[in-house]
Amino acid sequence: MASESYDWAYSMVDSSRVSTFVISILLIVYGSFRSLNMDQEEKEKNLREDKDPTAQSPNPNAPVASENVHSIDTTQAMFLPIGASISLLVMFFFFDSMQMVFAVCTAVLATVAFAFLLLPMCQYLLRPCSNGTKISFGCCGRFTSAEIMSFCLAVMLVFLWVMTGHWLLMDALAMGLCVTMIAFVRLPSLKVSTLLLTGLLVYDVFWVFFSTYIFNANVMVKVAMRPANNPIGVVARKLNMPAVVKDAPQLSLPGKLIFPSSAQNAGHFSMLGLGDIVMPGLLLCFVMRYDNYKRLLAEGGQAAPVLAPSGFTQRVTYFHCSLIGYFVGLLTATVSSEVYKAAQPALLYLVPFTLLPLLLMAYLKGDLKRMWHEPFIKGPTNKYTEV
Numbered sequence: 001m002a003s004e005s006y007d008w009a010y011s012m013v014d015s016s017r018v019s020t021f022v023i024s025i026l027l028i029v030y031g032s033f034r035s036l037n038m039d040q041e042e043k044e045k046n047l048r049e050d051k052d053p054t055a056q057s058p059n060p061n062a063p064v065a066s067e068n069v070h071s072i073d074t075t076q077a078m079f080l081p082i083g084a085s086i087s088l089l090v091m092f093f094f095f096d097s098m099q100m101v102f103a104v105c106t107a108v109l110a111t112v113a114f115a116f117l118l119l120p121m122c123q124y125l126l127r128p129c130s131n132g133t134k135i136s137f138g139c140c141g142r143f144t145s146a147e148i149m150s151f152c153l154a155v156m157l158v159f160l161w162v163m164t165g166h167w168l169l170m171d172a173l174a175m176g177l178c179v180t181m182i183a184f185v186r187l188p189s190l191k192v193s194t195l196l197l198t199g200l201l202v203y204d205v206f207w208v209f210f211s212t213y214i215f216n217a218n219v220m221v222k223v224a225m226r227p228a229n230n231p232i233g234v235v236a237r238k239l240n241m242p243a244v245v246k247d248a249p250q251l252s253l254p255g256k257l258i259f260p261s262s263a264q265n266a267g268h269f270s271m272l273g274l275g276d277i278v279m280p281g282l283l284l285c286f287v288m289r290y291d292n293y294k295r296l297l298a299e300g301g302q303a304a305p306v307l308a309p310s311g312f313t314q315r316v317t318y319f320h321c322s323l324i325g326y327f328v329g330l331l332t333a334t335v336s337s338e339v340y341k342a343a344q345p346a347l348l349y350l351v352p353f354t355l356l357p358l359l360l361m362a363y364l365k366g367d368l369k370r371m372w373h374e375p376f377i378k379g380p381t382n383k384y385t386e387v
Contacts, residue, residue, distance in 0.1 A: 014261050014268070014270075015259070015261060016259040016260060016261040016268065016269055016270035017270050017334060019259040019270070020257065020259055020270045020272050020330075020334075021327070021330060021331075021334075023171075023175070023257060023259075024257070024272060024276075024277045024330065025323070025326070025327065027175055027178045027179060027182070027277055027281070028178075028182065028277060028280070028281040028284050028285075028323070028326065029284075029323070030179055031178060031179040031180075031181075031182030031183050031281055031285065032182060032281065032284055032285040032288045032319070033288075034120075034179060034182070034183040035069075035182060035183040035184075035186070035285045035288075035289070036285075036288060036289060036292055038069070038183060039289065068184060069183075069184050069185070069186050070184060070185050070186065071185075071186045071187075071188050072185065072186065072187055072188070072192055072196065072282075073188070073192065074191070074192055074195060077192045077193075077195040077196035077199065078195055078199060080196060080199065080200070081199035081200050081202065081203040084200070084203055084275075085203060085206075085207070088207060088219060088220065088223055089219070091223045091226075092215070092217075092219050092222065092223055095223070095226055095228075099228040099229055100228075100229065100231060100234060102228060102253060103228045103229070103230075103231055103251055103253065104231060106253050106254060106255075107158050107161075107162065107231075109177065110154075110158055110161075110173035110174075110176060110177060110254055111151070111154045111155055111158045112154070112180070113154075113173070113176035113177045113179070113180035113181075114153075114154040114157060114158070114172065114173055114175075114176035115147070115150040115151040115153070115154035115176075116150075116176065116179065116180045116183070117175065117176040117179050117180070118150040118153055118154060118176075119146060119147060119150045121150075122146040122147075122149040122150040122153070123144075123146040125146075125149075126145050126146050126149065130144070130145045130146065132144055133145075135148065154176070157169060157172060157173070158173065161173060161251070162230060162231065162232060162251065163232070163248075164249065165230070165249030165250060165251050165252070167252070167258050167260065170251075170252055170253075170254045170258070171254070171257050171258060171259070173254040174254035174255070174256065174257050174274055175257075177254060177274060178274055178277050178278055178281070181274075181278045181281075181282075182278060182281040182282060182285050183285075185278075185282055186282070186285070186286070187282050187283060187285070187286040188286075188374045188376065189286075189371065189372060189373060189374040189375065190286075190358075190359070190362065190368070190371040190372045191372050191373065191374075193282070193283045193286060193355070194355060194359075196279070196282075197279060197280070197283065197347070197351045197354075197355055198351065200275070200279055200347055200351070201345075201347045201348060201351045203347075204220070204275075204345035204346070204347040204348060205345045205347075205348050207219050207220040207345075208220045208221070208343060208344070208345040209345065218343065220343070220345075221343050224255065224256055224271070224273060225252075227250035227251060227252050227253075228250065228251050228252075228253055229250060229251075230248035230249060230250060230251055232248045233248030236248065254274075255273065255274055256271050256272060256273045256274060257271065257272045257274070257277070258270070258271050259271075272346065273346065275347070276330075276346040276347060276350060279347065280322075280326050280329075280347075280350050280351070280354050283322060283354060283355065283358070284319060284322045284323060284326065284354075287317075287318035287319050287321075287322050287358065288318075288319040289376075290318060290367075290371060290375055291317045291318055291319050293375070293376070316361070318358060318361060318362070321357050321358055321361050322354050322357070322358050324357075325353040325354040325355075325356075325357045325358070326350060326353065326354050328353045329346075329349040329350035329351070329352070329353030329354055330346070330349070330350060332349040332353065333346045333348070333349040333350065336349070
């Protein structure tokens with residue numbers, strides 16, 4: 001009896017739980033660094049293309065936004081939970097009739113995302129034998145050899161996933177989606193971050209806890225766990241190829257990370273939705289860029305936007321504070337799911353533990369007002385200038 005009461009504690013150190021913790025944190029950290037690196041590359045590109053090499057932007061230390069990134073504004077932050085709810089209902093009611101569309105669209109997005117994830121590795125491998133010259137593909141655009149290599153590898157991985165349906169390949173594609181979204185989507189201010197995360201918290205709680213009373217099913221869990229027919233199997237069925245149809249596995253779409261448990265807990269697995277990584281990850285990416293901005297100001301001998309008090313709060317960065325909060329929130333969500341033996345809305349725990357310490361630290365450091373209102377204002381020259 002005593003051992004049964006502590007089963008949840010033993011499950012916390014299970015391989016599936018540990019993998020979820022480690023991978024989710026690594027994805028957020030890596031995605032944030034990729035975002036920061038993209039800003040630096042864009043700044044260097046703008047300086048190279050500047051006709052006057054002595055000319056400087058009004059604030060050369062401020063981050064420069066790439067043309068490919070998308071910044072979420074206040075209106076989008078308010079309506080994104082509504083749009084996510086509509087998408088969830090479409091997948092809940094029309095999944096059977098639209099599963100081929102979902103599978104193909106997911107495969108295309110996963111290919112592009114995983115190619116982005118592999119790009120730094122390909123650039124490193126091809127650096128000795130490539131000068132970065134772009135190869136023209138007509139109307140498709142111009143690409144470097146590293147970009148072509150990463151895309152080909154991504155296509156191969158997606159093909160293997162479609163052929164085998166293996167959970168490890170699905171997780172790899174999901175990781176690519178996480179890193180790409182964190183790197184290319186930006187939260188411009190703490191105000192937008194708070195609106196977005198609060199709205200998504202309500203969205204997550206409603207669809208996990210209360211959707212059963214309306215739809216007689218946990219909509220969030222059912223959509224997440226629903227497998228899709230394999231596109232190859234569907235085509236083979238049309239061509240009357242029963243052997244291929246029999247071998248084509250159903251596909252679990254990479255909208256989540258799944259880690260099977262160790263052998264002693266066979267059949268058990270840990271699952272974390274991509275939104276539970278990406279949405280807090282966007283906040284951590286924002287605070288990392290702000291930390292870097294203040295560091296560059298200090299190194300350049302300029303005064304910080306707001307003078308912060310000395311002491312412990314001055315030494316701890318916003319990114320470290322938020323990352324610790326994310327870990328504690330994920331730990332709390334995991335303990336809750338084990339104690340109650342039911343799926344938990346992870347954002348219910350992740351948002352407060354991530355956002356509230358950040359707000360408190362920003363207040364103590366004197367940065368709250370500046371971070372709440374957009375700390376980087378985009379000017380007409382596609383650069384960010386200081387307020």
